[in-house]
Amino acid sequence: MDIKLVSIEMPPDSNVIIGQTHFIKTAEDIYEAMVNSAPTMKFAVAFCEASQECLVRVEGNDEELKSLAAKNAMNIGAGHTFVILMKEGYPINVLNAIKNVPEVCGIFCATANEVEVAVCETKRGRGIIGVIDGEKPKGIEGPEHREERKKFLRTIGYKL
Numbered sequence: 001m002d003i004k005l006v007s008i009e010m011p012p013d014s015n016v017i018i019g020q021t022h023f024i025k026t027a028e029d030i031y032e033a034m035v036n037s038a039p040t041m042k043f044a045v046a047f048c049e050a051s052q053e054c055l056v057r058v059e060g061n062d063e064e065l066k067s068l069a070a071k072n073a074m075n076i077g078a079g080h081t082f083v084i085l086m087k088e089g090y091p092i093n094v095l096n097a098i099k100n101v102p103e104v105c106g107i108f109c110a111t112a113n114e115v116e117v118a119v120c121e122t123k124r125g126r127g128i129i130g131v132i133d134g135e136k137p138k139g140i141e142g143p144e145h146r147e148e149r150k151k152f153l154r155t156i157g158y159k160l
Contacts, residue, residue, distance in 0.1 A: 001122050003129065006075050008083070008115040009068055015091050017084040017110045018076075018117065018131060023103040024049060024057065026082055030104075031059040033097040034084070041089035044069040050079025050125070062087070076117050078126040080105075092158075109133045 010016055021030075030045045044060025046069035056073045060066040065085045073083045084098070091110035098104060109115060113134035120129050141149070153159040 001120055003118060003120050005132070006072075006117045006119055008072050008117065010085060010112075010115075011064065011068065011087065014065075014085055014087045015089075015110070015112045016072075016115060017082075017086070017091055017095070017098065017107060018115070018128075019082050019084075019098070019107040020080050020105045020128070021047065021082050021101075021103045022080050022105055026101070026103050027057040027059040029101045030082065030084065030098060033101050034086075034094055035061075037094040037097040038089045041086055041093065043084060043086040043089075045082055045084045046070045046073035047082045048073050048077065048079055054079070076119060076126070076128065077121075078119055078128050081128060 008016055026047045027045050034041065034043050034045070042062040042065060044058065044062055044065035047057045049055050049057060056070050058066050058070045060069065065087065069083050069085045073081065076083070095107070095110055099107065108128060108131040111133050116132040118129040118132065119126050
């Protein structure tokens with residue numbers, strides 16, 4: 001068994017969602033979930049097929065993101081994994097719709113942070129062990145940090 005880290009390539013001002021699913025229609029169904037949730041968002045989804053042809057299936061509405069999502073999925077190389085890259089929107093806008101796609105089993109991360117994917121490889125194939133999303137904590141929030149957080153959420157329109 002070999003373990004390696006795969007760094008996810010993301011364009012500036014973009015977000016990524018990485019998850020696991022189980023069926024060939026994933027790319028089309030996630031495409032529909034994205035369009036129905038955030039029709040103006042630029043995005044791409046790449047899905048690693050785990051049987052038969054074992055291809056990376058790709059859908060999206062932005063060619064640059066499609067190419068990069070496919071490259072990231074190929075680099076991860078774990079069957080039934082999907083990678084969504086998005087711009088002009090955020091995971092919070094689409095995450096529930098993606099989780100409700102019938103073939104989606106789970107989500108590893110949804111972030112704008114730098115991401116590394118821990119991949120285990122055996123004779124049989126590859127699987128995701130986990131995801132490193134961002135940095136480790138530097139301390140515990142105090143009252144001034146709490147107020148900054150609340151103000152920030154109201155400034156960007158996510159709270160009243």
